[in-house]
Amino acid sequence: MRIAVLYFSHETVSFLNNDTTVEDFIYPGSPMRDEALLSHDPKGYMGGFVQVAREHAGVELVGIESPGFPRTGTGSGWVTQEAFERFTGRMVEELKTRGPFDGAYLCIHGAMAVRGVPRPEAELARRVRAVIGPKAFIAATFDPHANEDEEFLRHADMAFCVKYFPHYDMHLQGERAARMLVRAIRGDYKPATATVKVPIITATVLQWTGASPWMDLVQRALTWEAREPDVYVNFMFGFPWADVPDVGMTFQVLTNGKPELAKKIADDMAQSAWRRRKELVNAAKVHLIPEGVALAKRALDRGDTPIVLADHSDRSGYATWLLREIIAQDLHDVVIATIADAKAVEAIKAAKPGDPFDMEVGGRVDESAGAPVRVVGKVREAAARGATIEFGRGNVLVLSPYLVQVTELSHLGLMNLDPAAFKVFAIKSRVHFRRGFDDSGFAKTILLVEPTEPFLGTVRLEGLPYENVDLKRFYPYADLTLP
Known part of the structure; x- marks a missing residue:
């Protein structure tokens, strides 16, 4: 056979x-x-x-x-x-x-x-x-x-x-x-x-x-x-x-x-x-990113940690909306894993731990990724496969060449990061993160977030520029009967 x-x-x-x-x-x-x-x-x-x-x-x-x-x-x-x-x-x-x-x-x-x-x-x-x-x-x-x-x-x-x-x-x-x-x-x-x-x-x-x-x-x-x-x-x-x-x-x-x-x-x-x-079609609550970060701050103040901020909508990996809001609201003890930026990774791959870092990262690839965000800090580790940057109050940004979904705590270990060092985990994932952060009982607070505008990964599918799909043929976008 x-x-x-x-x-x-x-x-x-x-x-x-x-x-x-x-x-x-x-x-x-x-x-x-x-x-x-x-x-x-x-x-x-x-x-x-x-x-x-x-x-x-x-x-x-x-x-x-x-x-x-x-x-x-x-x-x-x-x-x-x-x-x-x-x-x-x-x-x-x-x-x-x-x-x-x-x-x-x-x-x-x-x-x-x-x-x-x-x-x-x-x-x-x-x-x-x-x-x-x-x-x-x-x-x-x-x-x-x-x-x-x-x-x-x-x-x-x-x-x-x-x-x-x-x-x-x-x-x-x-x-x-x-x-x-x-x-x-x-x-x-x-x-x-x-x-x-x-x-x-x-x-x-x-x-x-x-x-x-x-x-x-x-x-x-x-x-x-x-x-x-x-x-x-x-x-x-x-x-x-x-x-x-x-x-x-x-x-x-x-x-x-x-x-x-x-x-x-x-x-x-x-x-x-x-x-x-x-x-x-209403199985999960999705917060707009400014609201989600504010809720994370309150949970942090209450001690309801660890906290997961899951940006489910980022489909390129380059989106900076969540990073920008974390900086704007001065959220601390956060690991942001990851922002895709192949050029940034290439530019600092020879940097040594402790070297200063001042660069705009992410964005650029399309409207849904947002504008690049300036991050000022120091290099924690750099290599061709990615880099980690320390900035703000106990924060670490992980840069990667491509979109990476961190779905297990062990993935952070591959970047020489200790999960115990962080109270907030800002990740790019829809559901797979629940494998390591929810089903394990690790996270006390889970917040699903997306940008204010309905970009590529949004739950608001009416915002997508479909050419081959007519949403009026589907629930919840039309009042239909099952054939």
């Missing part, structure tokens, strides 16, 4: 003005093939898939040359058509030369947006299908922020989507994909699926599955999986910062040869979400 393994993943913020290019996918370690690909993410989807696939005798995994996640992370815009064609073209050619295959595994995200390719994941599946043939099976794993409609499962047989946000079950979904792909190839699992779109669109900061109502829908999916053997329920929340035609919430259901059951469960999940639509 020969299974081709492919990886092509990006979460695209199509409103950013810096496209994701061929060069962004090429760096030491990327592209990768064979064992380098199969071993590159041992705790994630790939690790789960490879582990379980190799538990079955007679399974040969063939790692097809694939690009890694782009060096820009999620802080870049449209994937260029040149990049998509280059890497998928190489995949297709390698599938032809190294085949035949009994199946293929696609390790993908679901929120990639490509110029000129409306549904890139479905298009990848279509091209893979054209090579491996109609009798082979295709399984995929997805991030829950995937934007997918019925097109993907027209070309692929199975999909397995992470259920939790933060994403705790990536390895598990990889395990499932391997187990069911092997079973399908052996003939004892006959995939029958249903896909239902729900006209609800939400910002990702609202999609935390650690509390109701999002948690309740995850539990409903798990209950269906427990009730019915060989059933898998995907709850795709959607990613509104990709300006693509299949944006929004989706339910996919996979069964063993029972299409009626798949449709019944998909409809049930859709109806359940629709009944709670008002709760879903």
Whole structure:
């Protein structure tokens, strides 16, 4: 049994003005093939898939040359058509030369947006299908922020989507994909699926599955999986910062040869979400940054520390709105992690600890990033990978070349920072920070913030310059009925 393994993943913020290019996918370690690909993410989807696939005798995994996640992370815009064609073209050619295959595994995200390719994941599946043939099976794993409609499962047989946000079950979904792909190839699992779109669109900061109502829908999916053997329920929340035609919430259901059951469960999940639509779009309180910083000061005075100020809206990493307000309101004992500024990092990479620092940082890349902010202090540490600057009353600013989400306290240790030295943690994250700051019980006060104007990452989606999405087709922007 020969299974081709492919990886092509990006979460695209199509409103950013810096496209994701061929060069962004090429760096030491990327592209990768064979064992380098199969071993590159041992705790994630790939690790789960490879582990379980190799538990079955007679399974040969063939790692097809694939690009890694782009060096820009999620802080870049449209994937260029040149990049998509280059890497998928190489995949297709390698599938032809190294085949035949009994199946293929696609390790993908679901929120990639490509110029000129409306549904890139479905298009990848279509091209893979054209090579491996109609009798082979295709399984995929997805991030829950995937934007997918019925097109993907027209070309692929199975999909397995992470259920939790933060994403705790990536390895598990990889395990499932391997187990069911092997079973399908052996003939004892006959995939029958249903896909239902729900006209609800939400910002990702609202999609935390650690509390109701999002948690309740995850539990409903798990209950269906427990009730019915060989059933898998995907709850795709959607990613509104990709300006693509299949944006929004989706339910996919996979069964063993029972299409009626798949449709019944998909409809049930859709109806359940629709009944709670008002709760879903109001699931979190988001403060404007001036108000959030003022609330942090009061919490600091009361001793309700540690405090997290999470700017969920910064999609480039360069945004300075929160830094500016921290300085304006003289907030102290703060670590600001991070401000992206590749030029600033390059300019001071040879500086020594204690050297004076006086520079404008951040901003510049677009209107949503704001204006650069002058920071006066001293260098704590500097290197090509980033720098830390001491300023104000016990404050430290972390500079990075690209957008960085600090989601675990251990990430600060990588910068030689002791979390115990700070009372306020000003970070760039939507929900993933809850992994290290909330689920652990660390933070006593959590404040979600965004700029006064509805820039790229706002919960006020009506402020985004959509060209391919009509918000009037979605709740809460229109009074709709569920189809």
